[in-house]
Amino acid sequence: MKLKNQIVGLPVLSITEVTTLGKIENLLINPNSGSVDYLIIEPKQWYMERRLISFKDVVSIGQDALTTETGSNLTNVTSVPAAIDLLNKSVEVVGSKVITQKGRISGSIDEISIDEETGKIVACSWIPGNNKKKPGLFPASLVITFGKGMLVVEEDFEAAVVENIEETESETNKADSAEDMDEALSGNKDPLNLFEEKQKQYLIGRTVTANILSDDGEIIAEQDQKITKEILDKAVEADKFVELTLNNRE
Known part of the structure; x- marks a missing residue:
């Protein structure tokens, strides 16, 4: 899994031409499938049209670069009607308010985790609207609707949030969770791997x-x-x- 901020800014490399094609400027999210359909490439000059690459044409998303087979996989945005439609829908997810299906507003999203093989949004990083609850990750499968500036989620989504340290754990488990989070923050343990472990327990x-x-x-x-x-x-x-x-x- 990759965070959005681990993808945006990456250079795009052509395997065939062995050249840099530009940098990832943003992701185009399909609200119907909850997945990244295209990646927008920033222009080499400010007056040039932006180009994009379909997620299915991505070979790999590495730590230092995103690779595609050939530069011909990049296309002008205006030549792809489906991409224009997604731009008009303007679904960003990051920065969106969270509202439950019964109309209760509950915080916002500050990051998303993406499956680098399929482009599917796997998890959303949630910031609660008050100090009574802790931020954490919840599965994107609990999202009912990806909307412009707002996510509609299942009413009890908070029960699936993987917090940094869960208040309901025993003292021993709290210590284990704190150790896990310390490792994640120090770079010894990937926070997304920690989420995946917690997600398995939830499932x-x-x-x-x-x-x-x-x-x-x-x-x-x-x-x-x-x-x-x-x-x-x-x-x-x-x-x-x-x-x-x-x-x-x-």
């Missing part, structure tokens, strides 16, 4: 809402089946963990 016992299959057709989990650690391990091994997080309920 155990929930119900699968669609059949999850491996790429070769093997059944990982069946609809209406309860999620177990064994299912989670299979999903991770088959690279279907994100799909599992997007298809479950209580």
Whole structure:
């Protein structure tokens, strides 16, 4: 997984031409699928038209650069109607207010985590609207609607928020969580990996809402089946963990 701020600003490199094509200026999010469809490339000169690259043409998103097979994968924004439509919808997610399905405003989003293979938004970093609750990450599967300046989420989304240190844990577990967070902040442990570990704990016992299959057709989990650690391990091994997080309920 990659944070938005780990992607924006990266140079785009062509593998074939071995040249830099520009830098990522922003992400174009499809509110219907909750995924990044395109990446906008800043122009080399201020008066030039912006170009974009489809997420499906991204080979890899590394620490220092984003790669694509060839420079011909970059296209002028105005030549792609679907991209213009997304620009008009102007769904940023980061900076959006959070509102529950019953109309309760609850804080805002200050970052998103993206699956670098599919472009799917996996998690949202939530800032509560008061000091009574702690900020944290919650699964994007709890988002009902990605809107312009606002996210509509399930009413009980806060129960799935992975906090830095959970107040409801025992003293021993609190110490473990504090140690985990210290490691994450010091760079010894990736905060996204920490979220993934917590997300696995959250998923155990929930119900699968669609059949999850491996790429070769093997059944990982069946609809209406309860999620177990064994299912989670299979999903991770088959690279279907994100799909599992997007298809479950209580």
